[in-house]
Amino acid sequence: MEVNHTTTGGNKAEKMKTIGARQGSPLACIKFWVAVVSTMLLILWVCTIQLATLDDKIMVRKSAFYFPSFPPQRVYKNNGYLIISPNGGLNQKRLGICDMVIVARYLNVTLIVPKFAHGTYWNDTSTFADIFDVNHFITFLRGEVRILKELPPEQKRKAESEPLYYMFPRSFASLEYYLEKVLPRIQKHEILLFAQTDARLANNGLPEELQRLRCRVNYKSLRFTQPIEETGRKIVTILREKGPFLALHLRYEKDVLAFTGCVEGLTKEEATDVKEMRYSHDGWKHKPIDPKRKREHGSCPLTPEETALVFQALGIDRNTTIYIAGGEIYKKEKRMADLATAYPNLVRKETILKQVELEPFLKHADQMAAMDYIVAVESDIFIPTFVGNMANAVEGHRRYLGFKTTISLDRKLLVSLIDQYKNGTLSWDEFSLLVKKTHEDRTGKAVRRKEIPDHPRQEDYFYSNPQECLPPFAQPSNNI
Secondary structure, eight states: OOOOHHHHHHHHHHHHHHHHHHHTOHHHHHHHHHHHHHHHHHHHHHHHHHHHHHHHHHSOOOOSOOSSOOOSSOOOOOOOEEEEOOOSSHHHHHHHHHHHHHHHHHHTOEEEOOOOOOOSSSOOOOOHHHHBOHHHHHHHTTTTOOEESSOOHHHHHHHHHSOOEEEOOOTTBOHHHIIIIIHHHHHHHSEEEESOOTTOBOSSSSOHHHHHHHHHIIIIIOOBOHHHHHHHHHHHHHHHHTOOEEEEEOOOBHHHHHHHTOOTTOOHHHHHHHHHHHHTSTTSOOSOOOHHHHHHTTOSOOOHHHHHHHHHHHTOOTTOEEEEESSOBTTHHHHTHHHHHHOOOEEOHHHHSOHHHHGGGTTOHHHHHHHHHHHHHHSSEEEESSOSHHHHHHHHHHHHTTOOOBOOOOHHHHHHHHHHHHTTSSOHHHHHHHHHHHTTTOSSOOOOOOOOTTOGGGSOOGGGOOGGGSOOOSOOOTTO
């Protein structure tokens, strides 16, 4: 069978000409591509709406805190300059700085590197840069808050030519207080000085973003200077060579006794001595104090003798190395005798290091306290005998590092038990059993921070239990 190739090829050619003629029309091409693009845009729009709806359903609930927002990268707007003058001892200053960074972050103001107040009992002239790594502090927080070592030239001239506007912020204040009362003053005066910074921000009621920032400031940005850090670590290394050790923050110091009015175990002359010290300091309580009542309420530091009894009742081995953190013990030769007899391995940084190693720090109480802080945080067990910023700061830091053992003494119950033991009402075995039972759940474990909205001073302090920064726990105790 023969095929007519000429006829077949001719038919194909005619069809190709027809299709080519149709495709060659400009109007037809335009209509075709408009239809394609419109269809694609419609599909894209539908998909976007569906994804947005899905996102609303699965997204994590946002915080109610919207001023300022928390974008991945900080978009900075400067509402003014905040100068702070932290007061008190090392840890009072430290925790006050943490609060003020939060305030600066919240109000979008530039924070000037803290200028320490030096009119305290210790009269330490150390600057912020003498204790903390100032460059690390600034750079670590640069994504959160703008921090400068000093005011810019124009603002500096203004501060030098006229008195700075200053105020004492409210204790345990809410964010609303800073927004409504403080921000307008900064905007009006451009520069604001906070004359005191201790406990100026609420423990509770802050967004978790800011509570966690508090922890980053405290545990990450406030790094001690290299000389302090190296000296503190050297003490820890020497102690570790002897085995596990306990850090005891023994607050039986003259200024603590004078400030509180506690005189347990003092002679009449010694009681008069500490009372005169209290009356010599402006701002300390000058009216009569009932020391017996204060002690019964647990508002006095344990004496060294009481501490020895408590340690023995808790079953702490007498061969344990005990590092004593804190200042000079009042009348130490007499008052430390019982504790030294019960626990012969008592050490201090002054007995561990050579005089030449401590020489650069000896006249600077805050720098000496920084080394005690390092040792206390690293110890196997930490026990403070009184409340205070050091006890709170170390306890919180140890929780942050994995709930390291911190025994929080129930002083109110302990002084009652000690008195009953001394007057023969309790036998030693009964006394020891009650002391142990009392402190079974006071070891720095994960617990819910106690909140008392109308009485913030009676709440658990944020820095002793920064629960927003810690691993979650399932069931908080009902009696906390």
